[in-house]
Amino acid sequence: METVITYFETIAPHHRVLLIxxxxxxxxxxxxxxxxxxxxxxxxxxxxxxxxxxxxLMIINFPLAFLLLNTSDWVVANNFGIINWLPEMPxxxxxxLGVLFLDFFGAYLPHYIEHKxxxxxxxxxxxxxxxxxxxxxxxxxxxxxxxxxxFFTLIGVFVVGVPIGLVMLYQTISVIATQFSHxxxxxxxxxxHTLSYFLVSPDxxxxxxxxVLPYTDSNYGNIFSIWDRLLGTYKKLDTDKxxxxxxxxxxxxxxxxxxxxxxxxxxxxxxxxxxPEDK
Numbered sequence: 001m002e003t004v005i006t007y008f009e010t011i012a013p014h015h016r017v018l019l020i021x022x023x024x025x026x027x028x029x030x031x032x033x034x035x036x037x038x039x040x041x042x043x044x045x046x047x048x049x050x051x052x053x054x055x056x057l058m059i060i061n062f063p064l065a066f067l068l069l070n071t072s073d074w075v076v077a078n079n080f081g082i083i084n085w086l087p088e089m090p091x092x093x094x095x096x097l098g099v100l101f102l103d104f105f106g107a108y109l110p111h112y113i114e115h116k117x118x119x120x121x122x123x124x125x126x127x128x129x130x131x132x133x134x135x136x137x138x139x140x141x142x143x144x145x146x147x148x149x150x151f152f153t154l155i156g157v158f159v160v161g162v163p164i165g166l167v168m169l170y171q172t173i174s175v176i177a178t179q180f181s182h183x184x185x186x187x188x189x190x191x192x193h194t195l196s197y198f199l200v201s202p203d204x205x206x207x208x209x210x211x212v213l214p215y216t217d218s219n220y221g222n223i224f225s226i227w228d229r230l231l232g233t234y235k236k237l238d239t240d241k242x243x244x245x246x247x248x249x250x251x252x253x254x255x256x257x258x259x260x261x262x263x264x265x266x267x268x269x270x271x272x273x274x275x276p277e278d279k
Contacts, residue, residue, distance in 0.1 A: 009163070031134055045256075209244050
């Protein structure tokens with residue numbers, strides 16, 4: 001574990017890009033072989049706007065990494081943060097708890113807030129208006145949302161008190177986890193269900209992309225499913241009943257245009273439909 005943390009302490013930018021691109025390529029190939037839904041679409045054409053937003057995410061995050069570094073150095077030097085106030089523990093447990101708590105502050109919490117605050121929901125909407133969810137949808141986030149997510153991650157680093165090696169490890173795991181959970185892959189039901197007790201599985205997260213409430217407002221987790229289960233936001237829905245998109249923005253063609261998506265947060269808010277829950 002020490003070797004892993006040391007590697008991520010000084011990870012080169014091109015290594016991070018390779019890890020992100022490698023995960024995307026891996027799940028792209030897997031979903032081509034065992035798809036959950038057999039979409040009738042041009043996969044490359046569909047990927048263009050999604051990859052554009054993946055690129056803007058990296059462009060925004062890489063220059064801001066120094067803020068993470070400075071914050072991390074400060075909390076370590078001052079023995080500040082949740083995991084630094086806990087009793088001494090093995091390094092593997094220290095690393096696990098660091099990633100676990102960062103997953104809450106950097107992923108679950110902002111995701112939950114984005115769904116509850118109307119202006120933030122309009123920004124996050126870009127992620128939900130993909131009608132063919134696959135691994136490229138993972139980081140289809142409006143540039144404004146990239147700043148929001150970074151801000152919450154920064155808060156997480158401060159509150160949790162993690163060293164920079166764990167921060168970089170968390171961010172790498174986070175990206176690969178979201179590529180996995182969005183991938184259009186069909187796992188055996190029992191495997192997916194068992195996995196969902198610990199991690200956010202593909203079927204679990206697909207429920208979050210159902211086009212109407214209350215399912216859209218559920219399963220906010222990114223790496224660990226524990227936060228949804230503990231905080232009462234976990235829901236189940238058979239995958240054959242899932243319809244992707246958002247009911248108030250139903251135009252699939254427009255929702256595939258980069259310029260339209262960039263303008264989407266500034267459109268008039270429309271109240272979503274709420275459907276009865278599947279029992």
